[in-house]
Amino acid sequence: MTAKPTFRLQGTDLSCIRDDRILFEGLSFELVSGQVLLLEGKNGSGKTSLLRILCGFREPDAGQVLWCGEAIDDSQYYADMAYVGHLDGVKKELTVLENLKVSLALGQSGQYSIQQALSKVHLTDYDEVLVQALSAGQKRRLSLARLLITKNSVWILDEPFTSLDKQGIALIEILMSEHCASGGMIVLTSHHDIELHDVAVQRINLS
Amino acid sequence: MSLSHAFFAIIRRDLVLALRRRSEIANPLLFFILVITLFPLGIGAQPHLLQAIAPGIIWVSALLAAMLSLDSLFRSDFDDGSLEQILLSSHPASILVLGKIIAHWLVTGLPLLIVAPLLAIFLGMPTHSLGILLLTLLLGTPVLSLIGAIGVALTVGLRRGGMILSLLVLPLYVPVLIFASNAVEIAGTGLPVDAQINILISILFMSLVLAPWPTAAALKMSIN
Numbered sequence: 001m002t003a004k005p006t007f008r009l010q011g012t013d014l015s016c017i018r019d020d021r022i023l024f025e026g027l028s029f030e031l032v033s034g035q036v037l038l039l040e041g042k043n044g045s046g047k048t049s050l051l052r053i054l055c056g057f058r059e060p061d062a063g064q065v066l067w068c069g070e071a072i073d074d075s076q077y078y079a080d081m082a083y084v085g086h087l088d089g090v091k092k093e094l095t096v097l098e099n100l101k102v103s104l105a106l107g108q109s110g111q112y113s114i115q116q117a118l119s120k121v122h123l124t125d126y127d128e129v130l131v132q133a134l135s136a137g138q139k140r141r142l143s144l145a146r147l148l149i150t151k152n153s154v155w156i157l158d159e160p161f162t163s164l165d166k167q168g169i170a171l172i173e174i175l176m177s178e179h180c181a182s183g184g185m186i187v188l189t190s191h192h193d194i195e196l197h198d199v200a201v202q203r204i205n206l207s
Numbered sequence: 208m209s210l211s212h213a214f215f216a217i218i219r220r221d222l223v224l225a226l227r228r229r230s231e232i233a234n235p236l237l238f239f240i241l242v243i244t245l246f247p248l249g250i251g252a253q254p255h256l257l258q259a260i261a262p263g264i265i266w267v268s269a270l271l272a273a274m275l276s277l278d279s280l281f282r283s284d285f286d287d288g289s290l291e292q293i294l295l296s297s298h299p300a301s302i303l304v305l306g307k308i309i310a311h312w313l314v315t316g317l318p319l320l321i322v323a324p325l326l327a328i329f330l331g332m333p334t335h336s337l338g339i340l341l342l343t344l345l346l347g348t349p350v351l352s353l354i355g356a357i358g359v360a361l362t363v364g365l366r367r368g369g370m371i372l373s374l375l376v377l378p379l380y381v382p383v384l385i386f387a388s389n390a391v392e393i394a395g396t397g398l399p400v401d402a403q404i405n406i407l408i409s410i411l412f413m414s415l416v417l418a419p420w421p422t423a424a425a426l427k428m429s430i431n
Contacts, residue, residue, distance in 0.1 A: 055295065058431055079297035087288025093227040094220070105208045105216030106296040106303075146292075 006033040007068055007080065007153050009054075009185060014063035016049045023049055024206050025062065033153065034180050036199055037187045041206035047189040048086070050206070051158050054187055055083050079108065081154040086162075088143040092132035096123060096142055099131060100149055107150035111182070117148035120175065136163040144172060147179075155179060157188040213298045214306045221310030224283075235276040236318045242268040243326045254331050261330035262340070262391035269319050269344060270380055273351035274373060276315035280307065280356055281363045281426065291430055300423035308356045308419070316348035332395065339394035339404075343387035346407040353418040354379045360425035383410060 008030065015025035023046030031037050039047045052058045054065055056072055067077040090099045100114045118124050121141040131139060140163050147155055155176075161169050173196060176186055180199045188194075194201070208216075225231050246264050250257055284290040284307075293307075294300050323344055324337050332340070358376035362368030390403035 052431075055291075057291070057294075057427070076297075078295060081295070083291065083295055085288055085291060087286075087291070089288035089292040091220070091224060091283075091287065091289060093224055098220070098223065102216055102220045103292065105213045106292065106298065108208065108297070 006183070007185065008032050008066075009154060009187075010066040010069075011054070011060075012064050012066065014050070014053065014060045014065070016046055016053065016058070017061045018046075018049060027063070027204070027206075029202065029204060031185050031187065031202065033183045033185055034200065035185050036176070036180060036194075036196060036201045037185075038194060038201055038203050039187070039189045039206060040203055045206040047206055048158055051083075051085075051156055051187065051189060054156055055081070077154075080152055081156060082107070082147050082150060082152040083156045083158075084143050084147065084160060085158045088139045089146075090131050090139060090143055093130065095128050095130055096134070097127040099142065100145060103146045104149050107152070110149055110151040112148045114149055117145040120148055121145045122171065137165060137168055140164055141168060141171075144175070148175070153184045155184065155186045155188070157186065157190075159189055159191070161190055161192050210298050210302060213296065214302055217293070217303050217306035218310045218313075221307055222313065225310070225314040231276070231279050232314050232318060235272040235315045236322065238275055239268050239272040239319055240322060240326065242271065243330065247330065258331040258333075258395075261327060261332040262336075262388045262395070264330060265323060265327060265340065266343075266347075266384055266388040266391070269323070269348060270351060270384055272319060273316065273348060273355060273380075274376065276311070277352075277355040277359050277372065277376070278369065279315075280311050280352075280359045285363045285429070290426060294423075294427060294430065300426070301419035304356070304360075304423045304426065305415075305419040308352050308422070311356075312349050312352040316352055319348060320344050332391075335397070336391055336394035339400055340391045342404060343390050343407060346404070346411050347383045347387045350383050350407075350411050350414050351380060353414040356422045357418055357425060360422045360429060362429075363426070364429035364431075383407070386410075 010030045012028050014027045016023040029037060039050060041047050049058065053060045065072050067075040097114065112120065118127060121144055123138065123141055123145065131142065134142065144160065160172055164172065169192065173194060177196050177199055179186060243264060247257055281290060293303050296303060320341060323340060327337055327340055355376050358372045361375065362372045365371065386403045386406050390400040393400050
């Protein structure tokens with residue numbers, strides 16, 4: 001492998017309190033390029049809250065999230081991360097192509113062009129279709145295509161396999177392996193057990 | 208992509224969206240026209256009274272129409288997760304939010320400007336004050352969108368934010384209402400209105416510079 005820039009995402013002593021209930025405390029992890037962090041735990045155990053802390057949407061009640069040693073708000077973190085949450089983040093009145101163009105405008109162009117990304121997620125020829133005409137699984141694949149067209153090294157995925165069929169899941173696993181092989185890192189929650197080849201998977205169980 | 212590219216992409220996106228769900232444009236405009244046309248019916252055959260209160264009627268209706276349209280500013284983006292994506296962009300959120308506000312004004316404020324002269328004539332307003340009416344609307348309605356955006360951003364996460372939104376935003380609309388309707392009224396008598404127009408210009412520039420920051424900050428709080 002050639003030398004690639006390595007990034008480091010750290011959480012130190014994180015805790016999250018919601019409605020007077022401690023979801024987790026004293027949670028620390030360190031993730032470097034090429035690794036996957038899988039968050040496990042039952043419903044309501046704080047997986048999504050942790051992801052939202054890593055996105056900067058929520059402040060942790062204690063602790064800090066660091067990107068290459070700097071607090072995320074002071075660093076280049078947001079130029080390097082991409083998030084796909086519960087909500088697809090696509091407009092249903094726009095076409096597939098229009099949606100991706102907006103995503104591209106909001107970020108920096110990445111590894112793949114829009115057409116290449118669409119063929120990667122098996123949505124070629126759907127570019128002029130309104131998103132409201134897509135199935136739930138197709139919408140999910142579209143929101144994952146957003147990860148491919150923009151430049152980013154951290155993917156933060158909240159239940160990326162929801163509403164995907166078997167082929168869809170296999171496809172996303174391949175994309176995830178490729179992303180890690182090219183020096184990216186992924187934080188995700190999933191009910192499925194993921195199968196990734198040659199990728200170091202760290203697990204955190206929140207319960 | 209550069210910031211200006213992102214800024215115009217947001218404006219273009221919101222304009223296309225507005226075009227595809229036309230009720231968003233039609234609702235505030237229809238409301239504006241309906242309220243103004245109902246006044247002569249309610250007041251009866253008193254053309255002088257109507258003429259005297261015409262500036263007030265038009266401005267109050269414009270203000271309520273703007274209020275009515277505010278909720279659509281961030282609602283759908285909040286519901287479908289697009290707002291998260293906009294705020295996660297590495298570009299400054301305040302500039303992107305300003306793009307959204309401008310698109311919102313083009314869709315809901317600008318149409319009011321186009322029908323206002325017609326409605327003013329309908330209320331018997333003297334024709335020489337039409338120019339000033341248009342000028343006050345041109346300067347005032349963007350302020351309504353800009354100030355309203357702060358209120359919407361604060362309340363978009365609440366399920367029934369409508370009432371709080373009016374309470375938050377209406378007091379801040381009052382200066383615009385006072386200076387704008389006063390300018391139109393004075394213009395009808397033929398006196399100069401430079402002072403009112405200058406004040407409106409300064410309010411516009413101040414809100415243009417100062418409103419996007421709290422809006423972006425409030426949106427970040429709302430998606431928490």
